[in-house]
Every structure is written in structure tokens, then in C-alpha cells.
Amino acid sequence: MEKPKKLLTTSNPKTMKGQKKGYETYILHLAPSNLSGTNTCPSASKGCATACLNEAGMGCFDSVQNARITRTKYFFEKRDAFMEMLDKEIKSAIATAERKGLTPAFRLNGTSDIRWEEIRYGDENKTVFEYFPQIQFYDYTKIPNRGRKKGLPDNYTLVFSRSEDNDRFVNQAMRKGQNVAVVFGDPPGLPDVWRGWKVLDGDETDLRFLDPPQRVVGLKAKGTKGKNDTTGFVVYGEGMIDIDALKRRSKKDFKSARGDRSIGPRKIDNESFIPVQSKVSKQMAERTANVIRSTGRKARVVTHKPKIGGKTVEAYAVYVPGVYKRNTSGAINGLRIRAPNRVDYLRQRRSLTKSRQ
């Protein structure tokens, strides 16, 4: 079993920008997803695995890729030795940073998504966060439930990283107080606000623990693969109704909504409206309605009283103009809103150019 020469590195251009703010960031780069033969990213999506930053910067060199694979194999096969080496490197990095007058910070998932909060080692059987309680750690994660059971250590800032697969957990992460990283197509670049949250430029520095709460950490798509992504990992706008998902789900959802007598077609200002989403919170209904309105269509939010778990509760539904072609009325539960991808963006640009001609 080959032993890695070194685990932590500091030579990332973004982390070097952090030096201007007085921080020295040390990153552990393992081989992402299944590159080493063992999966280090359990929630990687097709889009993120393809556009992963693993090959960005120094990652384009074979020697760097091999070093990441060696580290990963060592992590899985010689866990105690790996953790002992990591511990020593953290101590040495702290001393070096302090000698330079900088505050050290550590990102252990540079190109992986390991649950470090669950990895214990050494005589005291503690996590790295417990061995170094005064030191700041941070990471990005695509795993929606990290820390749900026991919470995360105070010295570990974890930003939820949105992908085309986990978009539905964005609201939950924000509610939990986690900021959310979103990769935006460039052009058009970062918006000021995304789905109601302010967007900060995440490429300015990598010091995520300094960011104010309730922010989207906007990252611009990088590399050819990122710029050409069409999976929805890289987004080009707020959100749109996923018509394909709607068609696929309508039959099932009509069936499940049959028992709910409080929902159905209704007349609003003499116009026929049908529900497209029901049994949701006011905030979610407003958000859906705003997405629909942003496409130039009408949308109304109304209250209704569905039975959930045997109890009648007050919930909200979103209505759009239209009529049902079938006899059974019912809302489409779990309406899927997806962020526009590159194909939508190019289509929209083409139609704009046409309309100007």
C-alpha cells in the first residue's frame, strides 16, 4: 500500500485570495466519486460528477490525479495511519500559518463528500473537529441530511451544494441555516437574487465561514464541461415548471388527490382556474406562483383544507387559468419546479433574437 507524500495543500488560487483577508486555507483533495474505486461522494449527481472541479487548475496533471487516488486508497485501507498523518499535518499547518501571521482554516472535502463528523480516531476516539476545537473547518456538501441527527460541530461550516438531483432540498437547507452554493451559467453570470435569496460571489474567496446567513453562494460554471452542462447542475435562471414531469406525474397525482374535496376547479374573476399544486406551505405556494408569473402567466394562491394524517389542516394551493379535460378534479401534488438549464437558456435567446428581427 503506497503511502501518500502529503495530504494537505494550499495552492488553490481561490484559497490564496483568502490570504488577503488574513486566512491560510489548507485543503485535502481526495479522488471524487468512484475515481479511486471507492465512492467518496455518495450524493454526487450526473451533472456534478461530470463538471467536477477535480480536473480544474492543478488537477489537469496526471501526477496530481494519481496523488489524489493514492490518498483516497490510503484513507479507505489504512484509516488509522491516514488520520494520524492528517492530524500531524493539521498541527504543522497551524504552526506555519501562525508563523506567517495568518489564521488557518481547513477544508477536508476539496474534491470529496466524506462525513468527517462521523470519523473518530486516536487514543481519545474523537473527531478532527473535537481534537481542534479552536480551528475553523468548512466544506461544501451535496448530502442533504448531513448533521441532521446530532448536529454539526460549531467549528465546522457546511454549505449545501445544489445539484440537479437535490434541488428540492434547497429550501430545507436554507431553513436549517445552511447557505446554499449554486453553479450559474456564464454568460449570463451571477444574478443578484435567486429564488428570493441574495447571491454572493463565491469565487471571490473560499472563506465560506465568513459569509452572512441566508445567502446563495454563487459560483460561475468553469471548464468546458461545466460551461456545456445541460443536466441542470449549472443553472440559467430562477426556476420553471417542469412540464415533462407534470405529464408523467399527472395520472398518479390525480388519483391521490381524489379524496380531497376542498380542491378542484374554481372561477376567479369569472375565469376558470385549476390547481397545479396543493397541500403546501404559504411560502412554497407563493414561490411557485411567482415562478409561474415570471413566465407571463397568471397564478393565484388560495387556502384549502386537506386531510393530512387523518387531520384537517390549513394548507395552500396554486391555481392557474385553465379547465380539466377529465371529469375528476384534483391538484397535482409535488409540482416540480426546475431551474432552467443551458438548453432552455439558448432556446430563450434564439426566440428573443427572432422576435427582434
Ligand code: SF4
Ligand atoms: S460531489 Fe462534489 S466532489 Fe463529488 S463529484 Fe460532485 S462536485 Fe465533485
